[in-house]
Amino acid sequence: METRRDVFQAIADPTRRKIIDLVAGEKQNLxxxxxxxxxxxxxxxxxxxxxxxCGLIVxxxxxxxxxxxxxxxxxxxxxxWLEQYRKIYEAKLDSLETYLGKLQSKNTKYGKQKSNR
Incomplete structure (x- = not known):
């Protein structure tokens, strides 16, 4: 029985990723x-x-x-496949940035009030 491989399996290994890097610019012999x-x-x-x-190299x-x-x-x-997760994490990072901005704003405001006393 033939093993079916996919592109995710191919790039899971660092050696295979390096081989892809090597031949991406120009063809090379073995x-x-x-x-x-x-x-x-x-x-x-x-x-x-x-x-x-996997169809990544001929x-x-x-x-x-x-x-x-x-x-x-x-x-x-x-x-x-990665794009869907990029969107999720970008939304989470945007939310975190907003939250940190609010905290910084509060701390700055609170810090100014404290220094005025």
Missing amino acids: NAIAGNFDMSRQAISLHIKILSE IRKQGRERYCEAKLKKLGEVST
Whole structure:
């Protein structure tokens, strides 16, 4: 039975996020990618396989080399999912800012009254 992977699983691992960073700017061969990590090429290949299964990386063969190319459109799923939480936290932060502003206003007012005595 084939394992179904999604983009959230792919970006859950810091090594895979670093691989995405490396190939986002330009395609790179597997050896160049593996050279950035202190782990076996086999371990890096497994990470790349997961990224490929999730649709975040495409592997193209050029001669003897296999190059990884970023396909970041699927990260839009993550962005959409995160957006709902960003709105919630922005509302909470706005509320906190308003509350702190009221406290500061009261303390400033109270501080002025105290200093007038």
